[in-house]
Amino acid sequence: MNTVHLRRVIPVLGSGRPVSSSSGGGGLLRLGDSLEVSRRFSDSDVAAYAAVTGDANPIHRHADSARAAGFVGGGAVVHGMLVASLFPKIIASRFPGAIYASQTLQFRSPVYVGVEVLARVTAVDLRQNKKRYIVKFSTRCFTGSGEHLAIDGDAVAVLPTLTLSDSPTM
Numbered sequence: 001m002n003t004v005h006l007r008r009v010i011p012v013l014g015s016g017r018p019v020s021s022s023s024g025g026g027g028l029l030r031l032g033d034s035l036e037v038s039r040r041f042s043d044s045d046v047a048a049y050a051a052v053t054g055d056a057n058p059i060h061r062h063a064d065s066a067r068a069a070g071f072v073g074g075g076a077v078v079h080g081m082l083v084a085s086l087f088p089k090i091i092a093s094r095f096p097g098a099i100y101a102s103q104t105l106q107f108r109s110p111v112y113v114g115v116e117v118l119a120r121v122t123a124v125d126l127r128q129n130k131k132r133y134i135v136k137f138s139t140r141c142f143t144g145s146g147e148h149l150a151i152d153g154d155a156v157a158v159l160p161t162l163t164l165s166d167s168p169t170m
Contacts, residue, residue, distance in 0.1 A: 030126075
């Protein structure tokens with residue numbers, strides 16, 4: 001799946017529990033809104049990333065090297081920065097013209113080649129600056145049907161609008 005989806009979490013008055021709704025359509029970005037995409041990285045994705053970056057660590061190409069390095073979950077490990085590249089993809093696909101200003105990352109657990117990863121950005125702060133918007137996003141990647149946190153961090157992007165593009169560019 002390569003489509004970025006909006007997941008709006010709306011607090012229900014008096015219940016203390018949020019209600020989620022999903023939408024691929026437009027609308028305005030609000031605090032608490034999440035955009036997400038899932039992806040499986042292949043051996044060829046990892047090889048292409050290694051070729052571009054020069055990161056030829058054998059744990060990314062060979063399962064036995066990954067196991068010898070202590071990664072016992074199975075298979076070769078996807079480059080953490082390749083997985084993290086899903087965050088700017090999500091933001092740029094729904095906000096054409098966005099400027100990615102900063103990113104912090106903490107790698108919590110590995111993502112293995114062929115395993116589905118869910119990347120999610122959640123708007124946690126919105127400020128207007130002249131005719132642009134500065135948005136801080138919580139950025140997280142999960143594996144195992146959303147059970148295992150692989151990457152945790154924050155990003156700041158400058159958006160030309162808070163209007164979500166109706167047709168995500170992917």
